[in-house]
Amino acid sequence: MADSFYVGVDLGGTNIKAGVLDADAKVLCSLSVPTEVPKGRDAVVANIVVSAQQAIAQAGVNRAKVAGIGIGSPGPLSHRKGLVINPGNLPCLKDVPLRQIVTERTGIQSTLENDANAAAFGEYWAGAGKGVSDLVMFTLGTGVGGGVIVAGRLLRGFFENGAELGHIVVQPGGRKCSCGQLGCVEAYSSAYFLARVAEEMIRAGEASSLKARVAAGEMLMAEHIVEAAKAGDALAMKVWDQACYYLGVAIVNMQHVTNPERVVLAGGLIAAGDYLLDRVRKYAKQISWTLLDDLPEIRIAALGNDAGFIGAAGCAWEADRTGDW
Amino acid sequence: MADSFYVGVDLGGTNIKAGVLDADAKVLCSLSVPTEVPKGRDAVVANIVVSAQQAIAQAGVNRAKVAGIGIGSPGPLSHRKGLVINPGNLPCLKDVPLRQIVTERTGIQSTLENDANAAAFGEYWAGAGKGVSDLVMFTLGTGVGGGVIVAGRLLRGFFENGAELGHIVVQPGGRKCSCGQLGCVEAYSSAYFLARVAEEMIRAGEASSLKARVAAGEMLMAEHIVEAAKAGDALAMKVWDQACYYLGVAIVNMQHVTNPERVVLAGGLIAAGDYLLDRVRKYAKQISWTLLDDLPEIRIAALGNDAGFIGAAGCAWEADRTGDW
Numbered sequence: 001m002a003d004s005f006y007v008g009v010d011l012g013g014t015n016i017k018a019g020v021l022d023a024d025a026k027v028l029c030s031l032s033v034p035t036e037v038p039k040g041r042d043a044v045v046a047n048i049v050v051s052a053q054q055a056i057a058q059a060g061v062n063r064a065k066v067a068g069i070g071i072g073s074p075g076p077l078s079h080r081k082g083l084v085i086n087p088g089n090l091p092c093l094k095d096v097p098l099r100q101i102v103t104e105r106t107g108i109q110s111t112l113e114n115d116a117n118a119a120a121f122g123e124y125w126a127g128a129g130k131g132v133s134d135l136v137m138f139t140l141g142t143g144v145g146g147g148v149i150v151a152g153r154l155l156r157g158f159f160e161n162g163a164e165l166g167h168i169v170v171q172p173g174g175r176k177c178s179c180g181q182l183g184c185v186e187a188y189s190s191a192y193f194l195a196r197v198a199e200e201m202i203r204a205g206e207a208s209s210l211k212a213r214v215a216a217g218e219m220l221m222a223e224h225i226v227e228a229a230k231a232g233d234a235l236a237m238k239v240w241d242q243a244c245y246y247l248g249v250a251i252v253n254m255q256h257v258t259n260p261e262r263v264v265l266a267g268g269l270i271a272a273g274d275y276l277l278d279r280v281r282k283y284a285k286q287i288s289w290t291l292l293d294d295l296p297e298i299r300i301a302a303l304g305n306d307a308g309f310i311g312a313a314g315c316a317w318e319a320d321r322t323g324d325w
Numbered sequence: 326m327a328d329s330f331y332v333g334v335d336l337g338g339t340n341i342k343a344g345v346l347d348a349d350a351k352v353l354c355s356l357s358v359p360t361e362v363p364k365g366r367d368a369v370v371a372n373i374v375v376s377a378q379q380a381i382a383q384a385g386v387n388r389a390k391v392a393g394i395g396i397g398s399p400g401p402l403s404h405r406k407g408l409v410i411n412p413g414n415l416p417c418l419k420d421v422p423l424r425q426i427v428t429e430r431t432g433i434q435s436t437l438e439n440d441a442n443a444a445a446f447g448e449y450w451a452g453a454g455k456g457v458s459d460l461v462m463f464t465l466g467t468g469v470g471g472g473v474i475v476a477g478r479l480l481r482g483f484f485e486n487g488a489e490l491g492h493i494v495v496q497p498g499g500r501k502c503s504c505g506q507l508g509c510v511e512a513y514s515s516a517y518f519l520a521r522v523a524e525e526m527i528r529a530g531e532a533s534s535l536k537a538r539v540a541a542g543e544m545l546m547a548e549h550i551v552e553a554a555k556a557g558d559a560l561a562m563k564v565w566d567q568a569c570y571y572l573g574v575a576i577v578n579m580q581h582v583t584n585p586e587r588v589v590l591a592g593g594l595i596a597a598g599d600y601l602l603d604r605v606r607k608y609a610k611q612i613s614w615t616l617l618d619d620l621p622e623i624r625i626a627a628l629g630n631d632a633g634f635i636g637a638a639g640c641a642w643e644a645d646r647t648g649d650w
Contacts, residue, residue: 076617134483148582150475150482157475157584158459159619164581167614170497172574179614181577249497252506256489257473257582259482289492289504292401294484 001320004067005059007052007108008122008313010115011073013037013089017305018051020059020066021313025126028059030309041092048098049105068316068325069102069110072118072308078160082112082325099325111319115308117154117163120147121318122311123264127302134260136296138165138247140269140276143178144186150258154315166190170249188246191222191268198225198239208235226272241279243269248283255288255296266301273300326645329392330384332377332433333447333638335440336398338362338414342630343376345384345391346638350451353384355634366417373423374430393641393650394427394435397443397633403485407437407650424650436644440633442479442488445472446643447636448589452627459585461621463490463572465594465601468503469511475583479640491515495574510575514568516547516593523550523564533560551597566604568594573608580613580621591626598625 002023010017012035019030033051036043052069074087082099084090102110113121120129120137129135133152139145146165148155155162166186167179174183175193187193202214209228213220228236251263269276281298288295303310319325327348335342337360344355358376361368377394399412407424409415427435438446445454445462454460458477464470471490473480480487491511492504499508500518512518527539534553535545553561576588594601606623613620628635644650 132483150480151478153476155475155583157619158457158586158621159584159617161617161619162582162584164584167581168578169495169574169612172495172571172612179616181612181614246497249494253493253578254582256492257487257579258480259484259487259489261483287494287497287506289506291504292484292486294482294486296483 001067003065004320005061005065006313006316006320007055007066007069008309008311008316009048009052009069009071010118010308010312011035011048011071011090013074016047016051017309018055019306019309019313020055020061021310021317023317025310025314027306027310028061029055030306031055031058035090037090037092041096044090044092045096045098045101049102052102052106066108067320069106069108070118070312070314070316070319071098071102071110071112072115072312072315073098073112075114075116076161077112077114079111079113079156080160084112109325111315111325113154113312113315116145117147117156118311118315119266119307120149120163120311121154121314122303122307123266123301124149125314125317126310127307128264128299129262132262134258135262135264136165136251136254136258136260137264137266137301138250139267140189140191140247140265141267142190142192144190145267148258155258165250165254168250168253170246185246185250189243194222194225194239194243195220197242198236201235201239206235209233210236222269223271226275230275244276244279245283247280248287251280251284251296251298252288255294259294260296263296263298264301265298266307270300326392328390329645330386330390331638331641331645332380332391332394333634333636333641334373334377334394334396335443335633335637336360336373336396336415338399341372341376342634343380344631344634344638345380345386346635346642348642350635350639352631352635353386354380355631356380356383360415362415362417366421369415369417370421370423370426374427377427377431391433392645394431394433395443395637395639395641395644396423396427396435396437397440397637397640398423398437400439400441401486402437402439404436404438404481405485409437434650436640436650438479438637438640441470442472442481443636443640444591444632445474445488445589445636446479446639447628447632448591448626449474450639450642451635452632453589453624454587457587459583460587460589461490461576461579461583461585462589462591462626463575464592465514465516465590466592467515467517469515470592473583480583490575490579493575493578495571510571513571519547519550519564519568520545522567523561526560526564531560534558535561547594548596551600555600569601569604570608572605573612576605576609576621576623577613580619584619585621588621588623589626590623591632595625
């Protein structure tokens with residue numbers, strides 16, 4: 001194990017990233033190949049296998065020392081069954097037993113994990129959560145993804161849909177989320193909904209420096225909100241504050257549920273840096289009890305877009321350690 | 326292990342319940358002794374030890390076959406350190422290393438667990454959660470307590486304050502909870518706050534069949550609300566529905582975090598039976614997404630007041646199995 005190597009594959013709708021790491025989470029190499037979704041299931045599966053094979057070749061390690069391949073894939077999926085179920089942006093992989101296929105074609109034991117869980121495991125193993133046993137990660141992208149480590153293990157849940165932290169309800173009866181629920185943290189604090197909230201307020205007649213963009217039919221982006229808020233636009237500041245506030249509510253809820261030592265923020269919105277971190281910390285502190293001194297430390301993720309393949313390799317490392325492939 | 330016995334001790338502010346169970350969670354005997362808080366630390370500790378000794382004697386089992394004593398105590402406490410920290414209703418036990426004391430005085434390896442966690446473990450091991458790997462318990466008493474089992478293990482958290490489910494925020498900026506936070510589920514769905522909500526509404530002038538009680542200076546109890554609601558009192562029905570609704574929000578949040586197979590409801594409010602269960606199920610279903618079919622089954626607890634000592638014995642059984650005392 002200590003002298004073994006692990007391959008991580010991060011399966012995305014456009015590209016597949018792959019890399020080889022050693023047991024100390026050191027990246028020996030990484031590469032990217034196109035997913036080629038339009039070519040269909042067989043091509044995508046072949047590209048996954050090729051990305052792993054190429055990474056091993058590129059790392060120049062002894063193939064016999066490669067102890068596992070971890071595949072991070074969009075969910076829903078079953079880690080236990082090694083089965084991709086119905087990934088939104090990869091419909092051609094519906095019901096594909098990816099773990100078994102990759103294991104058979106490479107001759108290397110493989111494991112399948114949902115991409116948000118894999119990324120959280122990456123930060124835990126090699127990034128902003130290194131040395132921490134209990135970690136929570138929120139990925140603030142188009143949606144809000146989540147990953148949770150409890151006592152050093154990924155929390156998966158009975159139905160294997162655990163850590164869907166974007167769908168924590170932070171405002172009952174609130175904004176409709178893309179999942180159909182009302183008032184999910186995703187409906188306020190994701191890059192997509194942040195911009196929608198601002199657009200709706202502007203369309204409803206509120207003043208903003210972003211009005212011209214909306215009037216011109218341009219679709220607002222999260223970056224526009226952050227930029228306008230930093231420049232002092234009152235509406236943008238309100239929307240940004242709301243996003244940080246509700247994320248604070250979700251963090252306090254996690255404080256009382258899995259009681260982590262650290263919360264890591266990842267995804268596109270972390271480009272805002274301290275403008276995000278300072279506010280989220282402020283609100284979490286303001287919302288949380290003071291009965292006990294157990295508010296987790298909140299940090300920005302360290303691995304960027306590499307968290308996916310690093311974490312997938314970490315899942316293989318973890319499976320090798322526990323026997324739970 | 327299979328032919329071992331386990332002692333469970335449930336430490337309360339008034340009484341200490343103790344019992345002996347076999348490895349199949351069968352209760353061989355149980356008893357209760359007064360805690361005698363006014364007599365102070367040494368007397369309380371002596372009573373804990375005596376309750377365990379008496380239970381072993383009463384069960385008539387071979388003492389050499391008693392593999393462990395589990396002590397469920399009010400928190401906050403440290404399972405890892407075996408230390409009671411600062412229990413609200415047992416101030417004399419502040420900073421008492423109870424695990425070590427009980428182990429030394431009985432000569433039997435002991436383990437210390439927070440009482441809410443122990444009760445949840447009891448339902449998991451021998452009650453309404455039997456056969457379930459991922460369980461969440463809400464105890465609807467004066468406050469709202471919680472316990473969470475993830476993949477067969479108690480969730481404790483880094484600061485050992487995990488599963489404080491009563492303090493999940495279900496209404497940001499809402500009612501002030503006894504913990505200082507605003508909008509905790511406890512501030513709406515506990516027996517205590519349920520009655521306070523009704524009282525406040527009546528004092529504010531709303532009509533209710535409970536008005537006379539409040540006018541007479543009587544302190545409303547949760548039973549009064551349930552009784553009045555069942556009899557058709559509109560205010561009581563509204564308050565009861567609100568309690569069930571917010572519990573539904575907390576359950577949906579747990580669905581997306583630890584993703585349990587089953588949620589068990591315990592505590593005084595379960596006396597309302599189906600009048601509780603039907604509404605909580607209705608609201609959880611109404612609030613939850615329909616994207617995935619992973620809403621946990623919601624059930625009433627099976628062990629009543631015995632969950633504490635049964636669960637404490639279960640914690641000893643679990644410690645014996647895992648070596649984590």
